[in-house]
Amino acid sequence: MPDPLTPEQRHRCMSHIRSRNTKPELKVRQWLWQRGYRYRLNVKSVPGKPDVVLRRYRTAIFVNGCFWHGHSGCDKFRMPKSNVDFWQAKINRNRERDQLNYQILLQNGWQVIVVWECQLTPARFEQTMWEVELRLNQNFLSIYKPKTYATPTDEPLPIAAESRSAYGKREK
Numbered sequence: 678m679p680d681p682l683t684p685e686q687r688h689r690c691m692s693h694i695r696s697r698n699t700k701p702e703l704k705v706r707q708w709l710w711q712r713g714y715r716y717r718l719n720v721k722s723v724p725g726k727p728d729v730v731l732r733r734y735r736t737a738i739f740v741n742g743c744f745w746h747g748h749s750g751c752d753k754f755r756m757p758k759s760n761v762d763f764w765q766a767k768i769n770r771n772r773e774r775d776q777l778n779y780q781i782l783l784q785n786g787w788q789v790i791v792v793w794e795c796q797l798t799p800a801r802f803e804q805t806m807w808e809v810e811l812r813l814n815q816n817f818l819s820i821y822k823p824k825t826y827a828t829p830t831d832e833p834l835p836i837a838a839e840s841r842s843a844y845g846k847r848e849k
């Protein structure tokens with residue numbers, strides 16, 4: 678199918694998609710906020726200016742558009758039919774830059790969560806966010822190693838004992 682947009686229109690469209698405060702990003706932030714997570718946005722001092730920064734969890738979240746960040750194997754990632762070389766080169770650069778940013782963050786003790794736009798469709802949103810929350814909690818525990826709680830297993834657990842005859846055997 679030919680690209681219905683002229684190269685100029687395409688460029689404007691893509692520039693728009695790239696802007697901050699994109700809808701997918703908002704969905705993620707709103708969900709986190711409602712669950713009580715507090716964060717900062719686009720923190721410049723953190724490599725790659727992650728979309729959401731949760732310092733307590735030492736976690737950076739990137740909400741990546743599937744096209745701009747080149748989500749491989751994704752339905753939403755379709756190369757425009759015009760200026761293919763241009764877009765391919767641009768997306769490759771974005772990919773490389775993303776990987777570099779993730780590496781720098783990891784080397785500095787940050788955890789990185791990448792959420793793809795296609796994981797935020799109504800059908801997948803909840804599942805995606807539960808996974809994000811699970812990761813956040815894992816990250817939190819890895820930083821603040823909890824003291825071992827005394828567990829009741831130090832003492833023998835009371836076992837409910839019943840006579841065998843209670844099961845299936847008729848009392849005589």
Ligand SMILES: [Zn+2]
Binds near residue numbers: 793
């Ligand atoms: Zn995708």
